[in-house]
Amino acid sequence: MSAMRTTPISIARHRATLAKRTLAFGSVLAFAVTFGLARSSDPVHATSSASGSVAADQNQTPVGSQGGQDSASGGFGQADVGPSTSQAPSVSTGAS
Amino acid sequence: MTSVGRFEAMGCDVVVGGAGDAQLRAIQALFKRHELVFSRFLPGSELNAVNRAKAPIVAVSALFADTLADALRAAAQTQGLVDPTLGVALEDAGYDRDFALMRAQHRPAGRGARGCVDAVRLRGRLLSRPPGVKLDLNGVVKSRAVDDALGLLTGPGFVAAGGDVATRGGGGAVIGLPGGGALSLRRGGVATSGRTRRRWRMGGEVQHHLIDPVTGRPSASIWTLVTVAAAGCRDADVAAKAAFLLGADGPAWLDGHGLPGRFESPTGVVTNRTWQAALDLPVAAVSA
Numbered sequence: 001m002s003a004m005r006t007t008p009i010s011i012a013r014h015r016a017t018l019a020k021r022t023l024a025f026g027s028v029l030a031f032a033v034t035f036g037l038a039r040s041s042d043p044v045h046a047t048s049s050a051s052g053s054v055a056a057d058q059n060q061t062p063v064g065s066q067g068g069q070d071s072a073s074g075g076f077g078q079a080d081v082g083p084s085t086s087q088a089p090s091v092s093t094g095a096s
Numbered sequence: 097m098t099s100v101g102r103f104e105a106m107g108c109d110v111v112v113g114g115a116g117d118a119q120l121r122a123i124q125a126l127f128k129r130h131e132l133v134f135s136r137f138l139p140g141s142e143l144n145a146v147n148r149a150k151a152p153i154v155a156v157s158a159l160f161a162d163t164l165a166d167a168l169r170a171a172a173q174t175q176g177l178v179d180p181t182l183g184v185a186l187e188d189a190g191y192d193r194d195f196a197l198m199r200a201q202h203r204p205a206g207r208g209a210r211g212c213v214d215a216v217r218l219r220g221r222l223l224s225r226p227p228g229v230k231l232d233l234n235g236v237v238k239s240r241a242v243d244d245a246l247g248l249l250t251g252p253g254f255v256a257a258g259g260d261v262a263t264r265g266g267g268g269a270v271i272g273l274p275g276g277g278a279l280s281l282r283r284g285g286v287a288t289s290g291r292t293r294r295r296w297r298m299g300g301e302v303q304h305h306l307i308d309p310v311t312g313r314p315s316a317s318i319w320t321l322v323t324v325a326a327a328g329c330r331d332a333d334v335a336a337k338a339a340f341l342l343g344a345d346g347p348a349w350l351d352g353h354g355l356p357g358r359f360e361s362p363t364g365v366v367t368n369r370t371w372q373a374a375l376d377l378p379v380a381a382v383s384a
Contacts, residue, residue: 075173076335076353077327079284080268083375089272095290095321096108096238096258 106131106238106257107195112245113269114253123245123255133159134237136183137194146223147183147230154223161221166330167236171213174338179211179309183230189314190298191305204299211309239287239333246329255329260287262329274321274360279375285329289336290321290360306340317343321360324350325374331355 101112101120105127112123135141142160156164167180188206191198216231217224225231242262245255252266261281263269268282279286291304291314308315322340326332335355339346347368350357356371367375 075169076331076355077284078354079286079325079327079332079356080282081284081286081325081356081374082280082282084270084278084280087270089278090113090254090269091111091256091261092259092272092274093256093261093286093288093323094259094274095288095293096260 103127106135106241108238108258110245110258111256112249112253113255113263114249114251114266119248119250122248126245126248127241127257129159130237130241133157134163134233136186136232136234143231143233150227152224152227156221156223158221161218161223163233163237163240164216164218164223164231166240167233168213168216168218170236170330170334173334176211176213176309177338177341178235178334179213179307180231180233180235181211181213181216181225181229182209182307182309182312183232184209184228185211185307185312186232186305187230188312189303189305189307190296191294191303195294198296200297202299205301205303205313208307208312210312211307213309235337236330236334239285239328239330242329243285260329260333261285273323273358275365279325281325284325284327285332286323286325287329287333287336288321288323289333289340290319291315291317291340292320306337308341315341315343317341317346319343319346319359319361322346323358325356 099113099115101115103110103120103124105124110123110127112120115123132138132140133142136143138144142157146154146156146160164180167178170178171180185208186192188208190201190205212226212229215226216229238257239260242255242257242260245257246253246262246264249255249264252264254261254263254269256262261269261271262285263281264283268280270278271281271286272278274288274290274292289306291306295302295304297303304314306315306317307313317340319340322336324332324336324339326335332355335350335353336357339350339357339359342349347357347359347366351368351370354370356374357368358371359366359368
């Protein structure tokens with residue numbers, strides 16, 4: 001039995017197993033570092049009931065560059081909008 | 097604004113004001129590129145490739161990653177209401193093909209699938225999501241395309257796609273509202289979300305495309321249409337969807353964000369305080 005453990009083939013298998021385990025551990029570690037540890041800083045949180053009340057969060061993390069968002073309004077920026085004149089609409093809004 | 101161009105993309109009409117020929121071609125190419133990447137109905141789209149992939153982590157293109165990151169921001173802005181993980185729920189409701197090809201189906205709708213946006217991780221261009229989740233990024237894709245297209249104009253103009261509008265410069269644009277009336281949009285975006293157009297029957301029940309992420313089923317909102325104006329089309333569209341899904345809490349939620357909103361229901365039209373202050377339009381009584 002002792003002789004079997006020390007054959008070149010069994011040593012090679014043992015090294016291969018160790019290498020696989022090391023690789024697997026490294027992958028798990030990399031995954032944890034990439035995704036798991038980042039979880040605490042992720043801006044996305046659990047969903048809330050659509051039928052319940054969801055208050056505007058004035059302290060919410062500002063978003064990126066799209067649309068000129070305003071952090072004071074929870075990430076949404078305001079339009080420059082006013083009452084229409086008498087001219088005909090250029091275009092219409094509606095459900096798409 | 098001297099010229100108006102039109103073309104069809106993403107299943108809707110796109111109207112561009114103030115673009116020269118070269119700019120119009122560039123805008124058309126932009127919409128086409130977004131459609132090829134994000135369509136749920138093109139088998140070869142990147143979105144479908146991601147949704148088919150079995151691997152727990154996939155690498156996505158820069159455009160896909162950027163848009164998904166924005167969809168995750170939209171979820172955060174709306175406390176999870178505008179959720180990019182509702183692809184299975186849409187299919188269960190029967191929306192599994194281009195809307196132009198939709199027909200009433202006798203089989204009942206599926207059970208739906210709740211949103212799980214909090215389980216999605218994006219780091220750079222590496223995406224991790226739970227097994228079986230199908231992404232649907234159309235909550236931000238079209239409106240972002242409108243904003244990006246507006247950025248291709250060198251002068252005053254507007255871009256409208258399926259009723260989502262963005263404008264800047266010059267005197268702005270007069271935007272017609274559903275059911276009549278208009279507003280003057282000098283800079284920013286206006287979007288309308290609702291259940292009056294993309295609706296169909298399945299098993300005898302009316303279905304529509306605005307899914308409540310909590311139930312995984314089409315929303316039972318009291319509203320039929322919600323129109324919002326914001327700094328850009330993307331902001332307006334995300335806020336309009338959230339306000340629709342919030343039902344009776346929608347007007348106050350928009351007020352909390354300083355956004356004007358107009359709400360249609362089967363019993364009438366109401367506007368929130370911000371809308372009344374900005375637009376000075378008459379307020380109809382509501383008995384929703």
